[in-house]
Amino acid sequence: MDTELLKTFLEVSRTRHFGRAAESLYLTQSAVSFRIRQLENQLGANLFTRHRNNIRLTPAGERLLPYAESLMGTLQLAKKEVARSQQHQLLSIGATASLWEAYLTPWLQTLYQQRPLLQLEARIAQRHSLVQQLHERRLDLLITTEQPKMEELTSHLLGNFSLALFATQDEEQTERPFIKLEWGADFHQHEGRLLSNEQLPILTTTSAHLTRQLLLTTGGCAFLxxxxxxxxxxxxxxQHTPPVIRPLYAVWLQNSDQQALIRQLLKTPIADML
Known part of the structure; x- marks a missing residue:
């Protein structure tokens, strides 16, 4: 449906006068009448009752009114968002929940302190989903512990971070309930070697903060x-379990049009790694 027809319908319903609606829309009165007839033909219903100096909405027009207002409002919002995207560079960054909570949120805080006008989109998802979004150009930058082995991607090692086995009591115990936190597929292999007797986790999660809070409840342990x-x-x-050192990579498409901005942002180091 032509949105100009809806715009004309809304103006006539507001002014209740074809002549005043025409003046407001910078059209001739015949053009306004023609547009309303077009809309009525498309919908198969009369929208106005026409009497001299007394134009009213029909029941069909009354029902159309809120939808027309909603559609035109959505169109105006869409135009504003498109205009904003032309004025500012919106960069989408993706990572797992554990990386956002442990390292990337403080990094974003530093970036915004340095660049108050920066516009970013922070996405939280599983790594495989983020890699797919990267390939489909729906994501600009991926922060991950595992370097994708694909020729079309550029990878940059940001550094290494350290994970330790934590509990909420200082006493060393060989057996505690274990909470399994997502730190990458290859980390799970290393994690299994550190745990005794093929211990099964009482909880598997992607959230570092959820893990931390549940340690207090369960008296368990987890790598944080x-x-x-x-x-x-x-x-x-x-202390009986040695820390685990993990790499952190920034990954983006080789031909990304956001490369310059990505490289600028990556000059700001991520704190609290090693």
Whole structure:
């Protein structure tokens, strides 16, 4: 449906006068009448009752009115968003929940302090979903612990971070309930070697903060960022299990039109790694 027809319908319903609607729309009165007839033909119903100096909406027109207002409002919002995208570079960054919570949120805070007008979109999803979005050009930058082995992608090592086995009590115990936190597929292999007797997790999650909070409830243990020992005094590092060092990569398409901005942002280091 031609949105100009809806626009004309709304103006006539507002002014209740074809002549005044024509003046407001910078059209002739015959053009306004023609548009209304077109709309009525498309919908198969009369929208106005026409009497001299007394134009009223029909029941069909009354029902159309809120939909027309909604459609035109949505169109105006869409135009504004498109205009904004032309004025500013909107960069989409994706990572798993655990990386956002442990390292990337403070990094974004630093970026916005440095660049108050920066516009970003932060996406939280599983790694395989984010890699697909990257290929489909629905994502500009992926932060991940595993380097994708694909020729069309550019990977940059941001550094390494340390994970430690935490519990909420200082006493060393060989057996505690275990919470399995998502740190990458290859980490699970390493994780299995560290746990005794093929211990099954009481919970599997992608959220580092959910894991931290449930340690208090369950008295369990989990691998969390090493620097959280200073941030959360109720957490204790289990010294019998050595820390695990993990790489952190930035990944983007080789021919991305956002490469310049990506490289600029990556000059700001991610804190609390090693």
């Amino acid at each position: 960022p090493r620097h959280w020992e200073k941030t959360y005094p109720l957490l204790y590092v289990q």
